[in-house]
Amino acid sequence: MPKERRKSGSQRDGSQPNVMYPGRFAYEGLHRALHEKARLGIMTSLVSQEAELAFADLKELCALSDGNLNRHLEVLREAGFVEVDKTGAGRGAKTTCRVTDHGRESFFATCPN
Numbered sequence: 001m002p003k004e005r006r007k008s009g010s011q012r013d014g015s016q017p018n019v020m021y022p023g024r025f026a027y028e029g030l031h032r033a034l035h036e037k038a039r040l041g042i043m044t045s046l047v048s049q050e051a052e053l054a055f056a057d058l059k060e061l062c063a064l065s066d067g068n069l070n071r072h073l074e075v076l077r078e079a080g081f082v083e084v085d086k087t088g089a090g091r092g093a094k095t096t097c098r099v100t101d102h103g104r105e106s107f108f109a110t111c112p113n
Contacts, residue, residue, distance in 0.1 A: 033079035034110060038064060039072045043107050046082060046099040055084075055095035073097060081106060 034040050045061045046053060053061075059069050076082040081103030086095045099107070 033075050033081060034107070036072065036075075038062060038068065039076055040111075042069070042072055042076060042097075043081065043099065043103065046097060047104055047107050049098075052085075052096040052098035055097060058097055076103070079103075 034043060041062045042058065045058055055069070059066065062069065064072070073082060073084055077084055080100060082097055082099055084095060084097050086093060088094055
């Protein structure tokens with residue numbers, strides 16, 4: 001006898017999932033800027049450092065391309081979580097990133113321990 005297939009979204013007992021909870025892994029306390037996996041990785045890398053990180057080091061730690069890292073840093077910067085400093089020009093330019101006090105507080109309030 002073939003198994004009876006459940007309707008999509010139904011529970012094993014036939015009831016519907018609780019619609020009050022938007023998703024199995026949703027967390028209301030997580031700031032929208034930290035919701036993205038890559039941005040959470042960037043913040044984790046930055047809060048674990050006492051000082052700033054060079055863009056190249058952060059890129060390697062997070063395994064992101066230049067463009068992706070730039071875009072994620074821009075979102076975090078707009079939220080007030082990171083500061084990005086660019087010094088010099090051309091081949092001698094250096095970009096460094098650091099977490100702000102607000103970013104550190106928000107990160108640890110969201111992700112304790």
